[in-house]
Amino acid sequence: MTAIIEARGLGKRYGRRQALSDCTLSVPAGRVVGLVGPNGAGKSTLLQLACGMLTPTSGSIEVLGERPASSTAQMARVGFVAQDTPTYAALSIADHLCLGAKLNPRWDAALAERRIQQLGLDPAQRAGRLSGGQRAQLALTLAVAKRPDLLLLDEPVAALDPLARRGFLQSLMEFVAETEATVVLSSHLVSDLERVCDHLIVLAASRVQAVGEIDDLLATHFRLTTARREADTLPAGMQVVQADHTDRQSTFVVRADTAVDDPSWVMEPLALEDLVLSYMTRARDTGADHRPVLETQR
Amino acid sequence: MIEFHIEARSGVAPYMQLVHQVRQALRLGLLSEGDRLPKVKDVAAKVAINPNTVLKAYRQLENEGLVSPKPGVGTFVTGTLGDMPRSEHEPLRQELQRWLARARGAGLDEESIEALFLNTFRSSTEEEK
Structure with a gap:
């Protein structure tokens, strides 16, 4: 299967601050990819590198087989909705659609008009007067009417109330079902991501911590509770993501091919949210202490 | 036609939830042989879930011999869940x-x-x- 995004050793540095380091990943076609991580982890940087708004300071990234924004033909195939779903406050909805039609060679006017109608929006309405949910829907409409093969969304639902959020995700999933486009969307809401995504990238401390199909990630991560013992005494096939100890008990989050039955421990499946949190915690702790020990456990 | 829902906190994989709901509908008699399942696109848009998840559920049901796809038309119920009396x-x-x-x-x-x-x-x- 061809990769839609292929990053190798990708990095971005702003002055002395490294926003993204040594990012190697491959996004297969037709996936809806969730990008999750704490604020400042490099999520927006990665999305902006993918759409060509930023250029890497190290490594390389290819999108749809080309360097991002290397040609107008390539740009026409990539849709990007920036954080807070920006629109032009003084322009009407109709103006936005007109702008979209003039700027995009693959513009689907019928789709754009149908969506505005479905949403019950008045084309004469100025974007500045729309609610947060309506503005997000307008930004999504512009991005999907461009008929992109890859749609990048930077925290599109962060500012929306639950009803508007559900409406937005419904529209997004309808678009995916209709076009089989690849989508990458960043969010803090793991429950949303679990619902709409089939692939996940956990980004923390400017590095990729975990990546893969959500079903595979869930099938290979476990919580293991046992009498106090050191992580290095666990079987060789288990990689420890996180370890917590009390004076008597040890709790590990481990990555393993299957659960291993052993009377001396309890090994249970892990919810996606806990899985994400354990990778984020590990990244935070290793980043703070600069302990190389845990780095080798990857 | 039946409607699906997803319980985010149930701990059951979303595609399995859809599979359970079809089996349940068969047991309750809400679905019977020859009925069409909702279109993948409609389920994705209504429930706000990944269309691949719906496809995965339909494939699982197909493997169980309960439904079969007719290309270009839809997915139809072909089996029954005859529970014993x-x-x-x-x-x-x-x-x-x-x-x-x-x-x-x-x-x-x-x-x-x-x-x-x-x-x-x-x-x-x-x-x-």
């Missing part, structure tokens, strides 16, 4: 009760019995696959 549950229930009594007699507490049953149930289901 209630009266025939009774001997099985009595056997299980005798087993439970033996387990308790052997000193197993409720949680151990439950764990033993679930583990055996799971491994025997896996063997059948």
Whole structure:
């Protein structure tokens, strides 16, 4: 299967601050990819590198087989909705659609008009007067009417109330079902991501911590509770993501091919949210202490 | 036509939730042979879930022989879930009760019995696959 995004050793540095380091990943076609991580982890940087708004300071990234924004033909195939779903406050909805039609060679006017109608929006309405949910829907409409093969969304639902959020995700999933486009969307809401995504990238401390199909990630991560013992005494096939100890008990989050039955421990499946949190915690702790020990456990 | 829903906090994979709901609808008689399942696109848009999840659920149901896809038309119910009549549950229930009594007699507490049953149930289901 061809990769839609292929990053190798990708990095971005702003002055002395490294926003993204040594990012190697491959996004297969037709996936809806969730990008999750704490604020400042490099999520927006990665999305902006993918759409060509930023250029890497190290490594390389290819999108749809080309360097991002290397040609107008390539740009026409990539849709990007920036954080807070920006629109032009003084322009009407109709103006936005007109702008979209003039700027995009693959513009689907019928789709754009149908969506505005479905949403019950008045084309004469100025974007500045729309609610947060309506503005997000307008930004999504512009991005999907461009008929992109890859749609990048930077925290599109962060500012929306639950009803508007559900409406937005419904529209997004309808678009995916209709076009089989690849989508990458960043969010803090793991429950949303679990619902709409089939692939996940956990980004923390400017590095990729975990990546893969959500079903595979869930099938290979476990919580293991046992009498106090050191992580290095666990079987060789288990990689420890996180370890917590009390004076008597040890709790590990481990990555393993299957659960291993052993009377001396309890090994249970892990919810996606806990899985994400354990990778984020590990990244935070290793980043703070600069302990190389845990780095080798990857 | 049936409608699907997803319970985010149930801990059951979304595609399995859809599979359960179709099986349930078959048992309740809400779906019968020849009925069409909702279109993948409609389920994705209505429930706000990944269309691949819906496809995965439909494929699973196909593997179970309960539905079959007609290209370009939709996915149709082809099987039934004929549960045995209630009266025939009774001997099985009595056997299980005798087993439970033996387990308790052997000193197993409720949680151990439950764990033993679930583990055996799971491994025997896996063997059948």
